[in-house]
Amino acid sequence: MDLDALAGVISYKHTGDSVMTVTAAVDRITLSRPLLEICDLELSGQVTFATGRSSMEVSLQVCKAIPTGQTKKNEDVFMECAFTMVSLDPVTKKAVKIAGVEPENEVERNLYELGMRSYEKKKREMGRGLRSKEPDDEESDLIHRLWLKTLDYHGLPQYSLPPPQNLHAHVKLHNPIRPNHATPIPQSPQLHDLRWFPPKIYFRISIYMCISYFPFKTYFYRIRS
Structure with missing residues (x-):
């Protein structure tokens, strides 16, 4: 600065x-x-x-x-x-x-x-940017290698994205992809007085849990009381 x-x-x-x-x-x-x-x-x-x-x-x-x-x-x-x-x-x-x-x-x-x-x-x-010209052979090879590494990281060697009809078959809950952070979640409402937590705290915790277990884009659907 x-x-x-x-x-x-x-x-x-x-x-x-x-x-x-x-x-x-x-x-x-x-x-x-x-x-x-x-x-x-x-x-x-x-x-x-x-x-x-x-x-x-x-x-x-x-x-x-x-x-x-x-x-x-x-x-x-x-x-x-x-x-x-x-x-x-x-x-x-x-x-x-x-x-x-x-x-x-x-x-x-x-x-x-x-x-x-x-x-x-x-x-x-x-x-030489991709907005003005297509990638040359060396750049295309680099893009392909990065794409393959991405598939290996997500455990999807055959698909660029998992097929929608078999989405959950590619993720095993006993062996999830774990991020490099930890999200502490209160377990006792009486101890932590969760009654006074704003709803956005619960929403964020839900998003964090989805990201921790599923390496796909997460969308909000509904809140069930």
Whole structure:
């Protein structure tokens, strides 16, 4: 949350307050080393890539706070990350053009090139999405393997979904699929005073029990008094 807020402040310093800036993505997070000591941390960042359109990349760094006059070392850096921010018109909510970035030194040029590679990669992936083209052979094989694993997990090797007329034959109550959570259910109304529980508590317990024993989508039918 602090990093996202800092990225927003840096973005507004670049664009001014006449536009609305939103977080589009967190592109990368690099953890250099674990934080093993109690110390003050310094959060810093700058706009490192912008094409002059509506988006920009903000690179952030978390490092050990260095006293005035001392030089920051590589071992003082704990984390580096990059946010993609997009500027919008506050009224129409449409993308607006912003100023570009011109690197002035070697460090800025390296960050700019890194942002350029990330930008080009995003453009390529957008053209390869399943909404724009069908999956290739490698992607089809991956989808098929995941589908087979799903069938094995649910114990249904022959069907993508169990046939409706034989639905309950595929689930054995003595060997149900157990989720990785436990739902405590009161057993004594007098002990837990269940008379004062709202009806939605009983409804949730019923849903949890169905999900715990049956790996299928559960629908509410009726309440029987």
